[in-house]
Amino acid sequence: AQSVTQLDSHVSVSEGTPVLLRCNYSSSYSPSLFWYVQHPNKGLQLLLKYTSAATLVKGINGFEAEFKKSETSFHLTKPSAHMSDAAEYFCVVTPPRSSARQLTFGSGTQLTVLP
């Protein structure tokens, strides 16, 4: 069994300040982990993925995430927020070599960027 918890439903930051979106997971196996971003009225776009290689994963648009097995966490960070980062972010977990049935989404974190 697996689950994913996004610890904050809403995060608000000022433009130019760091972003931290928190994700904890639970999995019986070594999971694959993803972050997706969804801008208003758009589909989901893959930001980055962890699939058991380097624990620090770099994604698009300056985002990165660190897989910490001991803390069962996969938090998403960005050093400096931009107005265009305002969107909803989803953390997703799946076991390795899984079927589509086992893709589990978090409930999402809405990021607001203030000018």
Place this chain on the structure above:
Amino acid sequence: NAGVTQTPKFQVLKTGQSMTLQCAQDMNHEYMSWYRQDPGMGLRLIHYSVGAGITDQGEVPNGYNVSRSTTEDFPLRLLSAAPSQTSVYFCASGRPTLGYTFGSGTRLTVV
């Protein structure tokens, strides 16, 4: 442009009507899935397919049918629409361990 194409983008149905949401991908992906997105609930899997001729149920399959006659297409059928099916529907293709490509969604309202 390569990707996942969903049609229509918006649809209003009356209770009891049926319709088909279309999904096509041009990336030769074996895996395709349908999700519904409701406020505060993330995305929930409706049906998925691991290749032409192979489909299976996800978390919330009731009231929906799918078929996969080709690698490219994966339509979702609502048999008799209900207000509880008001949602945003996303089609996706790819590989679970490598990441999915999502379509831009269909916003469905059932009145």
